[in-house]
Amino acid sequence: MPELSYLEAIRQALWQEMKRDERVFLLGEDIGRYGGAFGLTHGMLDEFGEERVRETPISEATIVATAIGASLLGMRPVAEIMFMDFILLALDQMVNQAAKMHFMFGGRTSVPMVVRMPGGSGSGAASQHSQSLESVLMHFPGLIVINPSTPYDAKGLMLSAIRNPNPVCFVEHKILYKTKGEVPEDDYTIPIGVAEIKRPGRDITVVANNIMVIKTIHVAEKLSKEGIEVEVIDPRTLLPLDTKTIIDSVARTGRLLVVHEACQTGGWAGEVIASVVGSPAFDYIDAPVRRLGGKDIPIPYNRGLEMAAVPQEAEIEQEIRALVGGKI
Amino acid sequence: MSDDNGKGAEKDIGSREQFEEMVKRLELSDNSLIGLYRTMCTIRHFEYMADKLYAAGKVHGTMHLSAGQEAVAAGISQAVRPDDYLINHHRGHGHFIAKGADINMMMAEFLGKDTGYNHGRGGSMHIADFQSNNLGANGIVGGGIPQAVGVGLALKMQKRKEICICIFGDGAANEGVFHEAMNMAALWNLPVLYICENNKYGMSMDVEHAVAKLPIAQRADAYGIPWACVDGNDVVEVYEAMKTAADHVRAGKGPYFVETITYRYFGHSKSDRNLYRSKEEIEDWKRNRDPIMRFTKHLLQSEILDEGQAQEIDTQAEQVIVKAVEYAEASPEPDISTLMEYVYA
Numbered sequence: 246m247p248e249l250s251y252l253e254a255i256r257q258a259l260w261q262e263m264k265r266d267e268r269v270f271l272l273g274e275d276i277g278r279y280g281g282a283f284g285l286t287h288g289m290l291d292e293f294g295e296e297r298v299r300e301t302p303i304s305e306a307t308i309v310a311t312a313i314g315a316s317l318l319g320m321r322p323v324a325e326i327m328f329m330d331f332i333l334l335a336l337d338q339m340v341n342q343a344a345k346m347h348f349m350f351g352g353r354t355s356v357p358m359v360v361r362m363p364g365g366s367g368s369g370a371a372s373q374h375s376q377s378l379e380s381v382l383m384h385f386p387g388l389i390v391i392n393p394s395t396p397y398d399a400k401g402l403m404l405s406a407i408r409n410p411n412p413v414c415f416v417e418h419k420i421l422y423k424t425k426g427e428v429p430e431d432d433y434t435i436p437i438g439v440a441e442i443k444r445p446g447r448d449i450t451v452v453a454n455n456i457m458v459i460k461t462i463h464v465a466e467k468l469s470k471e472g473i474e475v476e477v478i479d480p481r482t483l484l485p486l487d488t489k490t491i492i493d494s495v496a497r498t499g500r501l502l503v504v505h506e507a508c509q510t511g512g513w514a515g516e517v518i519a520s521v522v523g524s525p526a527f528d529y530i531d532a533p534v535r536r537l538g539g540k541d542i543p544i545p546y547n548r549g550l551e552m553a554a555v556p557q558e559a560e561i562e563q564e565i566r567a568l569v570g571g572k573i
Numbered sequence: 574m575s576d577d578n579g580k581g582a583e584k585d586i587g588s589r590e591q592f593e594e595m596v597k598r599l600e601l602s603d604n605s606l607i608g609l610y611r612t613m614c615t616i617r618h619f620e621y622m623a624d625k626l627y628a629a630g631k632v633h634g635t636m637h638l639s640a641g642q643e644a645v646a647a648g649i650s651q652a653v654r655p656d657d658y659l660i661n662h663h664r665g666h667g668h669f670i671a672k673g674a675d676i677n678m679m680m681a682e683f684l685g686k687d688t689g690y691n692h693g694r695g696g697s698m699h700i701a702d703f704q705s706n707n708l709g710a711n712g713i714v715g716g717g718i719p720q721a722v723g724v725g726l727a728l729k730m731q732k733r734k735e736i737c738i739c740i741f742g743d744g745a746a747n748e749g750v751f752h753e754a755m756n757m758a759a760l761w762n763l764p765v766l767y768i769c770e771n772n773k774y775g776m777s778m779d780v781e782h783a784v785a786k787l788p789i790a791q792r793a794d795a796y797g798i799p800w801a802c803v804d805g806n807d808v809v810e811v812y813e814a815m816k817t818a819a820d821h822v823r824a825g826k827g828p829y830f831v832e833t834i835t836y837r838y839f840g841h842s843k844s845d846r847n848l849y850r851s852k853e854e855i856e857d858w859k860r861n862r863d864p865i866m867r868f869t870k871h872l873l874q875s876e877i878l879d880e881g882q883a884q885e886i887d888t889q890a891e892q893v894i895v896k897a898v899e900y901a902e903a904s905p906e907p908d909i910s911t912l913m914e915y916v917y918a
């Protein structure tokens with residue numbers, strides 16, 4: 246199977262879907278000749294032309310609004326918000342408009358659009374270009390929030406996102422762009438709202454998203470050599486959240502840790518934990534349930550500070566050891 | 574630009590000859606003129622009925638009434654096609670009626686009934702009718718202005734002949750997205766007709782205190798968009814401006830901007846006690862510049878209608894509204910068991 250990077254996998258999904266469905270078009274800042282701030286749409290202008298790879302002024306609210314308006318007329322827009330942080334400028338359109346239209350209008354219309362947005366820290370981009378705002382977005386019924394961790398998932402989820410009739414926030418992680426993985430050339434989709442057990446294990450369930458999935462798998466492989474078997478679950482979609490897969494897993498392992506880069510306070514880990522402790526899996530819980538989120542600070546610039554602001558492998562390992570060893 | 578002073582004597586409506594010359598030039602048939610009159614009467618009755626229902630405690634939420642502004646809605650709809658797209662704002666009843674919305678379904682929505690346009694999920698502020706390309710009102714001031722860019726873009730990409738009409742108030746013109754949208758609509762030469770319904774006030778803030786340079790429409794110059802500012806209480810003048818604008822937009826020449834100077838009679842919404850304007854001012858507009866009164870005078874003067882016929886049309890319009898209330902009141906409430914429906918498509 247061909248190896249592609251996470252970035253290439255997303256590009257391939259967009260490319261193939263634009264070939265397949267002429268209603269699909271891209272819009273965003275600098276997505277043409279420049280190829281987007283991360284080069285994701287590189288080459289697409291030449292292939293599809295200015296009409297379908299539509300460069301916009303720096304007007305985030307109107308980029309999202311344009312996607313909304315076009316989707317109401319049957320188009321399938323995929324908008325790029327250069328950095329996830331900038332979605333805050335378009336939050337009215339995303340939340341007050343797109344998320345509510347199907348409901349507010351009594352089910353008589355829908356907003357089939359995708360808004361791509363790279364989030365996450367690790368690139369030295371500092372406080373206004375490094376946030377993980379997925380927990381914020383999952384607070385709004387009507388939105389779908391997708392958050393892939395691998396190239397394979399990224400392509401399959403992107404194809405599902407474009408074909409879905411609802412507004413989708415497709416949250417990418419900028420540090421994952423270069424990670425490689427096997428990605429089939431053909432058309433395949435991954436269902437929205439379905440978590441995946443990335444690694445089975447009997448001793449503890451760790452739920453993590455995007456880059457934290459990769460880190461947790463590293464830790465799990467290491468601990469496996471010592472006989473500690475970690476079950477790693479990637480929700481893949483944060484809204485709607487597949488709590489069933491998580492609850493079933495905790496009922497088996499009896500332990501739960503949730504890891505994410507988003508600031509801990511108000512982060513989605515709280516949602517997962519509340520779902521689990523309020524479920525019948527409660528009877529099987531053998532240890533305190535824990536979360537390991539980003540520190541409650543803006544992301545700092547300095548490399549050391551930046552790394553210290555979000556969970557790293559050493560801390561994930563420490564948490565798992567403590568929980569499995571009965572030390573918490 | 575029109576005289577928008579609003580004080581003093583009754584507005585001179587001009588001579589019979591002037592009116593007839595204008596109507597002839599614009600090729601407005603008697604039927605069209607009577608249609609405009611009927612639309613305006615229907616809107617007026619809808620709004621007064623809405624107010625009455627509210628006073629009777631039958632309305633759960635809020636409303637934004639457009640009595641006094643009927644000529645704008647009627648004039649627009651006469652100038653555009655029924656399948657053109659409409660993006661409306663919160664003060665939208667009149668525009669929906671003029672676009673031909675089902676008044677029973679509007680009233681049912683207003684009363685929160687399951688038979689309403691939105692199955693009782695939206696209320697007055699969110700009425701929409703996707704089957705007739707009416708993309709809805711908006712509770713966020715200015716929220717629809719940038720969406721019109723998307724509608725215009727889709728129309729252009731799909732090589733269609735319809736245009737997008739986007740209506741908003743003077744207050745909305747001060748939202749940031751207004752400028753983003755004007756720029757993009759002009760940049761991409763989109764088929765969007767922007768209409769700023771300047772009724773002199775936002776909620777209470779008058780335009781003179783909110784807009785650095787009037788008329789609002791001249792902002793279009795900054796984006797190379799042609800514009801006009803007209804007397805929004807003269808339905809034929811509104812029609813003429815909208816026709817010119819719509820023809821321009823439909824010909825593929827890009828967006829057009831029309832500002833209409835008008836006045837709302839009721840308070841901003843249900844909670845308004847009119848502390849920011851005088852009774853005299855309101856009375857002056859009602860007595861001296863009322864759009865229906867002015868138009869009726871023309872119709873009588875030019876013998877397009879006689880008193881009896883005018884009265885009859887008005888009574889018929891009232892009946893439509895009374896029937897709509899009966900329909901709405903007899904309609905079922907949405908079943909609570911359907912609460913979780915319509916969140917996702």
Ligand SMILES: Cc1ncc(C[n+]2csc(CCOP(=O)(O)OP(=O)(O)O)c2C)c(N)n1
Pocket residue numbers: 637663664712713714715741742743744745746772774775776841
């Ligand atoms: C973004 C936003 N800000 C404020 C409000 C509250 N509000 C509702 S209508 C209104 C006045 C709007 O004025 P204008 O656009 O001139 O329309 P009008 O009500 O005069 O028809 C205000 C302040 C709102 N709904 N949305």
